[in-house]
Amino acid sequence: MNRIVFIVFFILIFFSSCKEVVTNEDSLPKTAITSGFDFLPTSTTEAVYSHSTYVFSYSEVHEQSEWVAYFLEKEDITNSNFKRPFFAQDPLVESESADWRNFKNSGYDKGHLCPAGDRKKSIEDYNETFFTSNVSPQKHDFNSGIWNRLEEKVRYWAIKYDGLYVITGGVLTNDLKTIGKERVAVPNYFYKVLLSKNENKMIGFLIPHQESKSPLYEFVVSVDEIEKITGIDFFPKMPDSLENELESKSDYKEWSF
Template sequence: MAPKEEVWNPSVETVTPVITLSFYFYPTSTTGVVIQREGFAFSYSEEFEQSEWVAYSLSSLDFSNRNFNRPFFIEDPKVKSRSADWRNYKKSGYDKGHLCPAGDRKSSYKAFEETFYTSNISPQLHEFNDGVWNRLEQKVRYWAKKYDGLYVVTGGVLSDNLKSIGEENVAVPNYFYKILMTKDGKKMIGFLVPHEDSEKALYEFVMDVNTIEKMTGIDFFPKLPDAVENKMEKSNDYKEWSF
């Protein structure tokens, strides 16, 4: 049975568990393979052996000071076509880069553990993963606390002729994106970050969401009213966000 349609009202909090993204805010999928876990949802691309997007809600309750033991990366049993084996990354020169960071899912061990399924990773250069991408992830946590919660969508830009690694040809994106919307539905911001080491300020990677949609073929918040969606997705003004 399909879930009951929700009525958009930016002044009312969406009725969902803290760590779950409401179906209402799922992006579209170019693959038709959308899977919901406890802590996030994702759209898996067998062609590229990774998710085209991972989506989740984030609040200050999700990044507690709990120190969980890191589990091993394993294939995702919910992906019927089988997600990529972690051995594709072995001696590849690339990190197993989390899309939904483990540090964003500390409300429970189960939510934390789920981030180590290979459906939630993408090949990332260590200097990128530990550098500019990590800086952006930390800033997202800052905003989640400051603005009383965010919806987050993130992934690599998957396209033809990408480099690949391993026997399963896991694609290596040239760009990674992150799109944020405050839970009150009043602010949205997009980031498009080249897959390389960078010391640039984070605001230099701000990109209007419309451009990221054209690059990926994904509509990130399709159920927003058109007037609201069009206004927020055309903007690349970062001045409303505290950098």
């Protein structure tokens, strides 16, 4: 009997130590505030969690994250060929993230928000991207096509500009198609918001959830536009004058396409 009690106590301690609910940036582990990143988007769900190298705001209603935020630099992008793990439910999410079985035979990929290719500095960082809190249902032609092209371009820019702040997610609304028993929402649009390390330029992408051969610059929009349709303030701690200037731009000429 004593042995059983000890085992139950150990399990409770283990899972309580896994939870890292973030209510403000001061409580973030230092590894999540990489390279001086001391601000995060607002959360419409008030359910913000932190893994070691990315932070996310989880929407239980949609069974996925409304945004994932992280810093990307050259050291995160290596040629390491890690073995892909199975997707798993995220132990941090108090309401439980969606089970991977919702995607089975659905016709949709488990599309990464923070790509595994952006977290290859270590096997631990890489494996953290395979929680279901970090995926959204994506059509295969979209996931392997234009979305993959944008991910590759982001990695190119992260090296070229000595680091980028990345915020990404699906546009979550109340009228979306769903898959699986847990009714995982299928976004009609996906977005990425990028800010250079020196905070002197910003760019936003809003891409319809469909196959496209169009050049990436055709999907550049102002960050103000993405904020309007998501209800998220992406850089609430940025000085207002700088925020207003950067977020109003939809000119891609400062970026090397």
